[in-house]
Amino acid sequence: MVEMGPFREYCEFGGDRVYLLLAIARSKENEEVAGDAAPTLRRVVEEAADLGPEAAALEHAAGRFDERYRLYLTANARDALKATFELRRSMDDWLEGRIHGDEGVRGKFRRVDEEFLSTLQSDTCRDETNFVFDLDDATVADRDTLADDLRGHTEVALTRETPNGYHVVTDPFDYSELSTAVDYELKTDGLLFVSYLDG
Template sequence: MVDVTPFEEYCEFGGDRVYLLLAIARAKENEGTAGDAAPTLRRVVEEAADLARTAAELEHAADRFDERFRLYLTANARDALKATFELRRSMDDWLEGRIHGDEGVRPKFRRVDREFLSTLQSDACRDGTNFVFDLDDATAADRDALVDDLRGHTGVALARETPNGFHVVTDPFDYTDFTTGVDYELKTDGLIFVSYLDG
């Protein structure tokens, strides 16, 4: 059973705000799986009370595959209403293309549910601006040093251990003048590692 307790407090639901939980089978962790063929499963989470159930659903769904999955949460909420309008605009384009003989759009009509999830996950539909500082090959001391440096610039919302290091999630700030001795990759609309799904 996946422990999602830290995320129940982290997530801010309300109005049209939702989050996405993603189960991703990364090619580099699954020998014989090509990057473009690695399965990804996504579910919408509408409120904090649904996090554990949705994580369990993804864990169950991942069991049917041979690959090992990682579970992630979007660092920023998504705007479901905006995603609906974005999808409607896309569908109008598909219809126009179909009317004019574009056979390439035909499969999109058979997978509207997946198209909605892709739209919801897009940068255009985020409803938040939290940053994810991704520390690979880092120690707990590196994480602590980064958190200390960040606290002089912004609020730190969450720090999470990952298989290769840590994710540190912060409130938005002007990072152009931020300096630290810790190596990191900054993701302005990233995913937060939750757990492995080991079935």
């Protein structure tokens, strides 16, 4: 069973805010998977109590495949209502294309559920802009140094160990003012590593 405790405190639900859990079979652990075609399973999480059951559902689903999956959570909540309107606009475009003979859109109508999840995950449907500082090949001391440097500018909301280092999540701020000796990659709509799924 995947431990979701830290994320229950991190996630802020309410109104139309939801999060996505994603199980991704990355090429780093699966040599037969091409980097741009990583198999991905997604579930919408509507409230904190659903984090554990949805993670378990993804673990069960991933267990049917040979690949090794990583479980991630969107760092930013998503706006489900906005995603619905975005999908409706896209569907109007598909309909127009279909009327004009575009056979390529036919498949989209067969997988509207997956199209909705893709729309929900898009940048336009995020409901906040938390920053994820991704530290690869970093030590605990690197993580702590960066967190201390960040606290001079913003609140550190969460730190997570990843297979290659750490994720440090903060509220948004003017990061051009950040001065630190720690190497990082900044993601403004990133995914947070939760665990491996070995089911």
